[in-house]
Amino acid sequence: MDFELAGPSNGVGPPRKKMKHSAPRDSSRRDLASFPKDVLLKIFGYLDLQSINNCAMLCSTFYNLSKESSLYTSVTLKYNMSPHFLESLIAKVSCPKAVSIKYKPLDQHAEKENLLIFEKYVEILLRKCGEHLLSLKIEGCRSDKVLLNLKDCICLKRLTLYRCKSSFDVLAFLCHLTSISFTSCHFPQKVVSELIRANPNLKYLFLSNNINVNANEICEIMSKQNPEMMEVYFNERKKVRAKSLRTLARLTNLRKLVLKSSSGFECDPEDALELLAAGCSRLEKLSIHGWKEINDDNFIPALRMFTQLKTLDMRGTSITIKSCRDAALTLPLLETIDVIECNRIKRQQLISLRHDFEDINIPLD
Structure with a gap:
């Protein structure tokens, strides 16, 4: 018995059967449509929506199977x-x-x-x-x-x-909400800030290149309203100030913090990194790009408290190879140090550091 596609061209209905004589089949062979329903559902679960729709036009078994809500x-x-x-x-x-x-x-x-x-x-x-x-x-x-x-x-x-x-x-x-990710969106004033304030269980926040998003205001809101926050990513036009960075120290569950800026931060971090390290003792990833005012003097004191760090990304800052070496010696769980575009660190110094700490990933370019 074979099947012939008939009915609506859009594939909404199942095909009708057409009988014709055919040679006897090997009884040891089975058509896919004769497989148990749970097996077919497992197979269909690997298909995309268009493929499921195409299969639905092959036979009534597949058509009925395509209506199973578990596939969607x-x-x-x-x-x-x-x-x-x-x-x-x-x-x-x-x-x-x-x-x-x-x-x-x-x-x-x-x-x-x-x-x-x-x-x-x-x-x-x-x-x-x-x-x-x-x-x-x-x-x-x-x-x-x-x-x-x-x-x-x-x-x-x-x-x-x-x-x-x-x-x-x-x-x-x-x-x-527990996760918010906004990229290149145009918001009215205060909308994002109020949304974060209204979601106390927020754990993940990703904000990049949006209009009318105040990263400093959001930092202060999170420090008071979102104690469960675990990951924060900022790449906004209004950059995080030292004062706002200090407030993040209240987020004691924070695991990942990423601050990016193509044009640089225009303030002195002062003791913000130390306070952040003291408050966010579980931080596993710290990534700060382009903050020229971060140097050995304000960075090294914080290292001793970042005991759980696995990834340290300080591209474009003003730290020297001394900070890198201290991080490699001080942080027991460290897996990656990325200091590309740090003008005070020479390539040859990084090659030497890689030789001394082979278990740490240290990109050269």
Whole structure:
């Protein structure tokens, strides 16, 4: 018995069977469709959404299997998906845990009609499944109407926004977040600060190249409102000052701290590193790029207290090889020292350091 594709061209319905005579088959061979359902679900679990949809058009067994909600715990909607595929996909999805929404890149032309159709399906999915979502990633959205549906994501734990622009008033409804990642987004004043204040269980924060994000204000809020914070990444236009860095010492669970700046920090760190080391005794990664005022005098005293450090990245600072050697001797768990672009450290000095401490990764370029 063979199968013939019949019915709607969009693959919404299963194919009909067509009988024809064929040679006897070897009884020891089995069709994939005859495998137990739990085995097939395991196999389908490795396929992407488009592949599952393609398989659904092969036979009624695969079609019925494609409607299993367990296959759609993670769903991606992309601007170039056909309306037929989007409609079929959303009909099958019931309670996904993670959703990713990808708009057309801003530098590519998109017809308004196609954009409206895509947004219609995005809204349907968020309204239908928002209450089940734990993770949401949105790329390139600039529609208040679409983002308004975030109010239905009442259990959301992880939110990622990339190149989005909106009033973002709806963010005020989110209060269970543990992870926030915003990159190249345009926010109104105070929106991000208020969001962080409203989520006391926040553990992961990534902010890079956004508009209207005040890193100093956020540091002060976190020190009071987010005691569970474990990872912080800042690469914002408004750079962290020494005063704000001191406040992070209250985050006693902090494991990773990354401060980046292409144009450098314009202040003296004073005793901020010492206070940070004393308060954040569990810190495993410290990365500070381009802070020219950090030197041996204000850095070495802090080293003795960074007892759990595994990664030390001080690119573009003014420390010398003395700080590097002291770090290698003082920190028992240290695995990596990166001091590229430190003008006071010569390549030959790093080669010598690598020879003396072969168990530590020390990049040369």
